[in-house]
């Protein structure tokens with residue numbers, strides 16, 4: 001009691017008092033900034049999972065290029081040289097495809113949306129995952145049943161697809177099949193992408209939790225590659241921001257299917273969806 005009395009009473013000058021409204025505004029700004037940083041971190045963590053396989057693939061491309069260049073220099077006959085040039089050319093084209101995919105993935109378009117063919121968007125992401133899938137004995141089957149034109153933030157939607165593919169691969173310890181399908185929705189109103197795996201599946205009691213931020217069942221391995229639990233929560237936010245839908249179906253021991261639907265671009269954009 002007496003201690004309190006002895007304490008000098010300090011009244012902050014009027015100018016230093018922050019109104020509750022201002023405090024809320026500042027906190028909102030902080031939340032927005034943290035969300036932005038979290039988004040970048042999530043993006044880097046999902047592409048980080050592919051870093052070793054992409055490096056591996058570049059190494060293979062370089063080995064191919066060097067070996068065929070040496071062979072072309074050794075053999076003077078036009079037929080062998082032409083074969084060597086063709087192999088070097090396709091290795092270079094493969095490398096260019098991967099770097100284009102990486103650049104498209106890394107580029108941020110802020111909140112901008114463009115009318116894009118979903119099949120193209122999916123194709124650009126899968127280029128980045130092919131080697132990773134192969135190294136983990138996962139066979140990829142891509143079915144392009146249509147070319148829906150949707151109004152999308154390409155960087156965000158690519159991040160969603162990458163998250164779903166990386167999750168699917170991680171659920172198939174020991175290999176399996178990954179089916180990616182692009183189509184128009186049955187009612188013709190939306191573009192649809194589905195990612196189906198033949199992995200572990202998700203128990204029914206865990207299903208409602210998987211979209212929660214930081215929910216993960218993956219423990220850090222010796223490469224420090226645990227789960228962040230942010231992948232699906234990010235997917236859900238992106239799909240909501242696109243006024244789309246994200247659905248999951250899963251059977252333990254059989255596998256999981258994630259289906260996302262995105263509204264078609266307005267016909268006013270002057271292009272037609274196939």
Ligand SMILES: Nc1ncnc2c1ncn2[C@@H]1O[C@H](COP(=O)(O)OP(=O)(O)O)[C@@H](O)[C@H]1O
Pocket residue numbers: 163167168171197199200201202210211215216217218226227228229230231232233256
């Ligand atoms: N395709 C899938 N098969 C089985 N479980 C999955 C699949 N996708 C997601 N999950 C489950 O949902 C959890 C949350 O996924 P996510 O938000 O991407 O976080 P993270 O991958 O970092 O764990 C995973 O830890 C896993 O338990």
Ligand SMILES: [Mg+2]
Pocket residue numbers: 163166167227229231232
């Ligand atoms: Mg994940």
